[in-house]
Amino acid sequence: MKKAIGIDLGGTYIKGALIDEQGNILVKEQISTLKELGADDILRRIAELTRQLAQMGEVPMSDLLGVGIGIPGFIDERQGMAVEVINIGWKKILVREPLERMIHLPVFMENDANAAALGEAWVGAGRGTASAICVTLGTGVGGGIVLNQKIWSGSNHMGGELGHFVMDPEGAPCNCGRRGCLETFSSATGILRMARDGIESGVTTTLTIEELSTKGIFEAAVVGDELGQMVVAKASEMLGRGLAMAADLINPEMIIIGGGVAKAGDDLFIPVREAFLRYALPRVVEAARIVPALLGNDAGVVGAGKLAF
Amino acid sequence: MKKAIGIDLGGTYIKGALIDEQGNILVKEQISTLKELGADDILRRIAELTRQLAQMGEVPMSDLLGVGIGIPGFIDERQGMAVEVINIGWKKILVREPLERMIHLPVFMENDANAAALGEAWVGAGRGTASAICVTLGTGVGGGIVLNQKIWSGSNHMGGELGHFVMDPEGAPCNCGRRGCLETFSSATGILRMARDGIESGVTTTLTIEELSTKGIFEAAVVGDELGQMVVAKASEMLGRGLAMAADLINPEMIIIGGGVAKAGDDLFIPVREAFLRYALPRVVEAARIVPALLGNDAGVVGAGKLAF
Structure with missing residues (x-):
């Protein structure tokens, strides 16, 4: 069976896996990014990680189809370049050509959220689906679109x-410079901000600024805490309406x-599905199932590896 | 050169054209829909129109690749069925199989807005483009997505x-049953409604309810009419923000x-581009040109014909 390497480049860790053409992870490994050592060093260690994974999986390098890399920033695939990766401090770093020279294998690049979306749609919650919208609710709100089992990367x-x-042009400021983006409501950061604002403006709650967590906020909502319920309702409403548009x-x-x-x-999925039903066209609602992701942190390496198949 | 027939089924007219594989219209013709005579009659006359177009273009029927039809409603391609076409009063009408029996050619179906989008992207304003979002601002706001020069129809x-x-959950009611949809702001209907509401609530204007037209509203805006400017600003702002999300x-x-x-x-395109710039991510703005459609009413038949290639 054909095999490839998937690499998920992050600000703290570089994760890698050897996968087969059915999306199984045969071996995986992670190393520290050590971004302060510079781009050349990171690329050299990605090459090493690739060799190490091949060795661990007992696959000769020359039998691999290639290496796919998910990069947490803007990329220019034509030039094989990472245009800007804020987390790692990269600007206009050539990735493909130097790596291909080191490992003598084809290298494929994708945005990391897109790679994770591809992984989920391929062998995770979306296994067998022809089209999926994938959303990651973390520090921000990431997304990826998979059509005909391929990532739709867009024109750049x-x-x-x-x-x-x-979602709301008069909403809170977003990292991107605009206001009221979906991620100011439905990311972990957005949920914490809304709760903090509520506490500061005196909404009745058992939540405290010192011990705020998204988990705590959802738990408070379940037991009837007014602020908890407000925040969860807002985050779900905005996510449901954003997903309805998508x-x-x-x-x-x-x-x-x-x-x-x-x-x-369910404390998130039930109100999100309700909002989605309210805002999407009925035939669109009929067609689309809203489901939790399954692969967790492995989605990125699996999707990155898929790029090589 | 290979040829096909494109049919644009409308509530009043059925338009047809013989096109070649470069998207040129060789001959075209239109007949009345006469929806009151029923679905069987309409399908029979589409078959006749097909034969007539082939004859006018001096192409033997057997040399045609097929017939594509744009249908102004919901379709089920797998079953070859028009699920619901409100304008023509159709519900669950089989289209493909009866037509194929009459004309002995493969029949392809698509939503009419999608067919028009495909036509525009193929040989209209989008000639040569790999990906386009097409919007039609008429009675409603229609849209279609063209990816890799094919229509993306979605899962149903x-x-x-x-x-x-x-766009605004507390906005005006929309035909679809929701409130504040983009088309309540940026369609002709929406623009007229906003102007009417403004006149009724006493905004300073030279516009009168008796002689309202979208053309008149844009003209009033250009010469500084307060209501005209308000309405054009709102329609453009909402369209620009909606397009930014798309x-x-x-x-x-x-x-x-x-x-x-x-x-x-330009009275529309300039403020729409400004709003788009305000609301879309910078690299998305960089990639996307906002341009006027070129094919006008021909987009539908050309795109429908393209389905057969």
Whole structure:
């Protein structure tokens, strides 16, 4: 069976896996990113990690189809370049050509959220689905679109950025420079901010600024805490409406929600499905199932590896 | 050169054209829909129109690749069925099989807005583009997405429905049953409604309810009419923000705007581009050109014909 390497480049760790053409992880490994040592060093260690994974999996390097890399920033695939990766401090770093020279294998690049979306749609919650919108609710709200079992990257790898849907032009400032983006409401950061604002403006609550966590906020909502319920309602309402717009446009079979905030389970999924039903066209609702992601942190390496098949 | 027939089924007219594989219209013709005579009669006359177009173009029927039909409603391609076509009063009408029996050619179906989008992207304003979002500003706001020069229909032919993005959950009622959809702001109907509401609530204006037209509203805005400017600003702002969300998701090379309202030209396109710039991510703005549609009423038949190639 054909095999490939998937690499998930992060600000703290570089994760790698040897996968087969059915999306099984044969071996995996992670190393520290050590971004302060510079781009050349990171690329050299990605090459090493690749060799190490091949060795651990007892696959000769020359039998590998290639290496796919998910990069947490803007990429220019034509030039094989990471245009800007804020987390790692990269600007205009050539990735493909130097790596290919080191490992003598084809290298494929994708945005990391897109790679994770591809992994989930391929062998995670979306296994067998023809079309999916994937959302990750973490520090931000990441997204990826999978159509005909391929990632739709868009014309310059910005496809799937539904976290920056401007839901409320007068909303809170977003990292992107705009206001009221979906991620100011439905990311972990957004949920914490709304709770903090509520506490500061005196909404009745048992929550305290010192011990705020998204988990705590969802738990408070379940036991009837007024602020907890307000925050969860707002985060779900905005996510449901944002997903409704994305689905009215894409009309997918599946909407897959992952990331830390999705661990709230039904306490999140039930109100999100309700909002989705309220805001999406009926035939779009009929077509789309909203489900939790399954692969967790492995989605990135699996999707990155898929790029090589 | 290979040839096919494109049919654009409307509530009043059925338009047809013989096209070649470069998207040229060789001959075209239109007949009345006469919906009151029923579905069987309409299908029979589509078959006749097909034969007539082949004859006018001096192409033997057996040399045609097939017939594509744009249908103004919901379709089920797998079953070859028009599920619901409100304008023509159709419910669950089998289209493909009876037509194929009459004309002995493969029949392809698509939503009419999607067919028009495909036509525009193929040989209209989007000629040569890999990805486009197409919007028609008419009675409603129709949309279609073209990816890799093919229409993305979605999982049940609802793809591209950005006219029903809920921009303001507390906005005016929409035909779809929701409130504040993009088309309540940026369609001809929406623009007229906003002007009427403004007149009734006493905003200073030279516009009168008796002589309202979208053209008149845009003209009033240009010469400084307060209500005219308010309405055009709102329609453009909402369209620009809706397109920004669609583009953040799809990251297209091109956004093509057609339909009656687009005839306002720069008076519409300039404020829409400004709003788009304000609301879309910078790299998404960089990638996407916003341009007027070129094919006008021919987009539908050309795109329908393209389905057969």
